[in-house]
Amino acid sequence: MxxxxxxxxxxxxxxxxxxxxxxxxxxxxYSNAAAKANVxxxxxxxxxxxxxxxxxxxxKYTPATIEFVDIPGVGKGQGKGNAALQAIRxxxxxxxxxxxxxxxxxxxxxxxxxxxAETLELELILGDIELVERRLDRAKKASKSGEKKYKREIExxxxxLEHLSDGKSARDFEFTEExxxxxxxxxxxxxxxxxxxxxxxxxxxxxYAEEENYRALSKLAAEKSCAVLPVAAKFExxxxxxxxxxxxxxxxxxxxxxxxxxxxxxxxxxxLGYISFLTAGEDDVHAWTIVRGTKAPRAAGKVHTDIExxxxxxxxxxxEDLKACGTMAAAKEKGLFRLEGKDYVMQDGDITNFRFNI
Numbered sequence: 001m002x003x004x005x006x007x008x009x010x011x012x013x014x015x016x017x018x019x020x021x022x023x024x025x026x027x028x029x030y031s032n033a034a035a036k037a038n039v040x041x042x043x044x045x046x047x048x049x050x051x052x053x054x055x056x057x058x059x060k061y062t063p064a065t066i067e068f069v070d071i072p073g074v075g076k077g078q079g080k081g082n083a084a085l086q087a088i089r090x091x092x093x094x095x096x097x098x099x100x101x102x103x104x105x106x107x108x109x110x111x112x113x114x115x116x117a118e119t120l121e122l123e124l125i126l127g128d129i130e131l132v133e134r135r136l137d138r139a140k141k142a143s144k145s146g147e148k149k150y151k152r153e154i155e156x157x158x159x160x161l162e163h164l165s166d167g168k169s170a171r172d173f174e175f176t177e178e179x180x181x182x183x184x185x186x187x188x189x190x191x192x193x194x195x196x197x198x199x200x201x202x203x204x205x206x207x208y209a210e211e212e213n214y215r216a217l218s219k220l221a222a223e224k225s226c227a228v229l230p231v232a233a234k235f236e237x238x239x240x241x242x243x244x245x246x247x248x249x250x251x252x253x254x255x256x257x258x259x260x261x262x263x264x265x266x267x268x269x270x271x272l273g274y275i276s277f278l279t280a281g282e283d284d285v286h287a288w289t290i291v292r293g294t295k296a297p298r299a300a301g302k303v304h305t306d307i308e309x310x311x312x313x314x315x316x317x318x319x320e321d322l323k324a325c326g327t328m329a330a331a332k333e334k335g336l337f338r339l340e341g342k343d344y345v346m347q348d349g350d351i352t353n354f355r356f357n358i
Contacts, residue, residue: 010103049061051323093271094193095195171192229263313355
């Protein structure tokens with residue numbers, strides 16, 4: 001999974017990136033910001049994996065990971081011809097950081113979360129207009145060959161261009177199945193799923209539900225069918241290097257029971273329809289990320305392509321069943337250890353051993 005962190009200049013996106021990935025990317029005013037994207041990896045917190053590690057005491061502990069790309073700030077009026085937008089085309093979803101705090105250290109307009117979120121989406125739409133205009137032009141030239149597929153592409157691009165020109169995102173355009181095939185290599189920006197991160201300071205985070213900017217952003221997110229999360233990015237960055245006990249103490253002062261970053265990662269999984277299955281033993285406990293609905297052989301291919309090729313069956317026990325029984329032997333005695341074939345659809349938390357023969 002690859003998520004792009006975007007935001008207007010000085011929204012706090014690089015601060016959030018540092019907190020997520022443990023990086024030390026430079027933060028500061030936009031004029032001094034890095035001109036290229038920062039890339040880092042965050043481990044996906046999973047209490048199930050922690051429990052299995054206590055049970056097996058493995059030599060290795062391998063959580064699932066998410067790749068985050070901190071994309072340079074896109075200012076107003078930069079949606080066309082902006083090289084930074086190319087980085088956005090490569091990610092699965094967008095984490096849009098929206099400033100919900102005042103900053104007296106640098107000259108900024110007063111925080112207005114809904115305005116800023118709409119401004120950045122408009123820049124993405126402008127980038128899409130540029131892309132669709134080019135594609136439409138190519139389709140018109142190619143249509144001279146008489147191939148019917150180009151006529152359909154011209155119709156779709158013309159309708160989409162009109163939609164985007166009205167300031168509407170590609171996410172709200174009614175694509176047909178045929179359109180989806182045409183757009184597979186399209187690289188549209190405003191079609192990507194979005195999580196709004198309402199970036200608050202510590203004071204705002206302690207009573208975020210009452211914050212005017214958070215409420216406005218939540219309303220906008222609901223209208224656009226997007227997710228929204230309150231996060232104090234600077235606070236998260238500050239506690240990232242603390243031990244668990246010290247971090248918990250500071251979180252308690254803000255009335256927080258879990259890190260905002262954990263909630264962000266969990267929301268990302270839900271947004272993109274991802275789940276994790278687990279493999280466990282004395283050598284390694286390992287979480288593997290798959291798309292919900294994946295069948296057992298394809299999941300086996302995540303572990304190794306040879307296992308998918310020679311798949312025979314999957315031996316599975318649900319994590320909650322194993323935890324409730326206490327031991328694998330007890331789970332087997334209760335008939336909770338199952339043998340599943342090629343048509344089995346993997347479930348979140350399946351502890352799996354694949355049998356194969358090549």
